[in-house]
Amino acid sequence: MDSEKGPDYNEEVEVVRDILEGWEGEKNLIAILLSVQDHIGYLPEEGMMEIARYLDASETTIYGVATFYNQFRFIPPGKNHVEVCMGTACHVKRGEIVLDSWKRRIGIGEGEVTEDREFSLERVNCVGCCVLAPVTVINGEVHGQMDPTKVDGILLRHELAKEAEEREKEVSGSRIEECGEE
Ligand code: FES
Numbered sequence: 788m789d790s791e792k793g794p795d796y797n798e799e800v801e802v803v804r805d806i807l808e809g810w811e812g813e814k815n816l817i818a819i820l821l822s823v824q825d826h827i828g829y830l831p832e833e834g835m836m837e838i839a840r841y842l843d844a845s846e847t848t849i850y851g852v853a854t855f856y857n858q859f860r861f862i863p864p865g866k867n868h869v870e871v872c873m874g875t876a877c878h879v880k881r882g883e884i885v886l887d888s889w890k891r892r893i894g895i896g897e898g899e900v901t902e903d904r905e906f907s908l909e910r911v912n913c914v915g916c917c918v919l920a921p922v923t924v925i926n927g928e929v930h931g932q933m934d935p936t937k938v939d940g941i942l943l944r945h946e947l948a949k950e951a952e953e954r955e956k957e958v959s960g961s962r963i964e965e966c967g968e969e
Pocket of ligand 1: 876917
């Protein structure tokens with residue numbers, strides 16, 4: 788019931804509460820944080836407060852643990868979340884050059900989101916596709932043997948897909964208008 792929900796209730800908090808219930812009292816903070824990030828895409832502040840309440844710990848303790856591990860995000864990811872692998876195999880195959888290319892092309896640093904929220908960028912550890920090194924994962928899709936040209940290619944395809952989507956919207960918008968005129 789809504790009246791049972793606290794003043795800071797929102798959809799994300801509800802997701803966190805569901806996850807916490809799933810743990811049935813087990814106090815495994817890292818697993819809980821991972822699960823929240825998997826479901827929501829990042830660790831929202833209200834969610835962190837909820838976890839602290841549940842574990843009867845201070846928020847400082849919860850943030851202390853979460854910030855220790857660099858896989859946790861505290862801001863919502865962009866529409867296209869770009870993860871550049873910096874595991875050993877990718878590092879050896881010059882993954883740093885790929886990471887620099889992403890930074891320069893989309894104009895943000897690691898852990899940041901573009902102003903239009905179209906892209907976010909993250910450095911990650913081995914994603915388990917070492918034979919394809921150096922690897923970039925975008926919204927879960929693996930792109931192997933990356934180099935600056937491939938970064939350009941992905942961005943160009945993204946731009947073209949966006950333009951096509953815009954055109955499609957305009958066409959369907961004008962169709963609706965035409966139908967309304969009849
Ligand atoms: S080190 Fe990059 S996929 Fe394994």
